Amino acid sequence: MSTTQLSVNREATRRRILLTLxxxxYLIAMVPLLLPPLLLAAGQATDLVNLFSWGVPVVVFGIIPVLDMLLGKDSLNPDExxxxxxxxxxxxxxxxxxxxxxxFAALLVWSMLELASGTFSLVGSIGWIVSIGIVGGLGINVAHELIHKDEKLETRAGGFLLSLVCYAGFKVEHLRGHHVHVSTPEDASSSxxxxxxxxxxxxxxxxNFLNAWKLEAERLQRKGHKALSWRNELIWWYSxxxxxxxxxxxxxGWLGAVFFLGQSFIAFTLLEIVNYLEHYGLHRRKLENGRYERTGPEHSWNSN
Structure with a gap:
């Protein structure tokens, strides 16, 4: 075997090992779900529960970006x-x-039990709801991946996850609206x-809410069905x-309602803040035929 062939085989083996690692x-994706219980445990151990209730935004918007900067860019990507x-x-x-x-479903129930137990002060309770909402906002990223899949189990799981943050319309509007109209005045999520x-x-x-219902009604109308029927998936998700x-x-009681609606508001607000940044000031040119130019990397600030 030639030296060149040995070098190629060695590089292939190295790459295979690195891809396995x-x-x-990717199990790091589960870390956000572990942050609230870990931070609560740290708060109880140090008698700083109300301070640590605000720990998730500190980790997500402070510690993780610093680690990302220090670790640098990962150039190892799977071959298409x-x-x-x-x-x-x-x-x-x-x-x-x-x-x-x-x-996340389990986290919601556990987090509410902790809140109802009187663990936190008023300020600590607000921090706790904000923290769980941020985890839910990160969960929308997971839901985003799921609704793009082909299998019904995964798309329905994505819809269920979005329902837990009261933003199920995203399942319809993102796929049938945002992907079509991104970086145009017609897009609800392009600033x-x-x-x-x-x-x-x-x-x-x-x-986004109204567009989702409009798009779902149009889909059902094309199939000869009424918009307000059991076939309307938005009715199921919002139910x-x-x-x-x-x-x-x-x-x-009222605390349960405040918790569920509060964490939902934080979650979908975080999503829309990301959308605001991703497409701010970018627009696709309208062509002579009345259509917009094809979407490209230049129409999103986070394109690589």
Whole structure:
């Protein structure tokens, strides 16, 4: 065997080992679910529970960005032709995303029990709700991946996760609206140049909600069905949100309602803040035929 061939084989073996290690590094995705109990334990151990109740935003917006900067860019990516098809069929990755959905549902119940137990002061309670909401906001990223899948189990799991933060319309509007109209005035989640965040957010909430119902009604109409029927998936998803709200309210009173709605508001607000930053001031040119130019990397600030 030639020296060149040995070098190629050695590099292939090295790359395979690194990809295997990277595979298990995706378990880091579960860390947000562990942050609240770990921070609560730290707060109880130091008698600083109300301070540590605000720990999630400190970790997510402070510690993690610093670590990301120190670790640098990861240039090891799976090969689209050889690695990705194999990875798609692996249950390991599916277990992470589906496990996240179950984990967040459990986290909501546990977090509410802690809140209802009188563990926190008023300021600590607010911090706790904000912290759980940020975890939910990160969970929308998981839901985003799930609703892009083909299998019904995964897309429904994504819808369920979105229902737990009262933003199920994202499942419809993102796929059928945002992907079509991104970086145009028609897109509810694309901010315009000189538009403030405070002006953008209320519009994004309302337009995303209304667009989702409009798009679902159009889908059903094309199939000859009425918009207000059992076939309307938004009715099912928002029913889950309503049932969850009712369950928390019945079990914990007004505090349960405040907790569920509060964490939901923080979660979907975090999503829309990200949308505001991703597409701020970017727009696609309108062509002579009335259509917009094809979407490209230049239409999103986070494109690599």
């Amino acid at each position: 990277k595979k298990y590094s 032709e050889t690695d990705v098809p194999r990875m798609v069929g692996e249950r390991f990755y599916k277990a992470i995303t589906l496990g996240w959905v179950a984990g 315009r140049y000189n538009q403030s965040l405070y002006n953008f957010l209320p519009q994004a909430y309302m337009r 889950i949100s309503a049932l969850a709200l009712a369950g928390f309210t019945i079990a914990f």
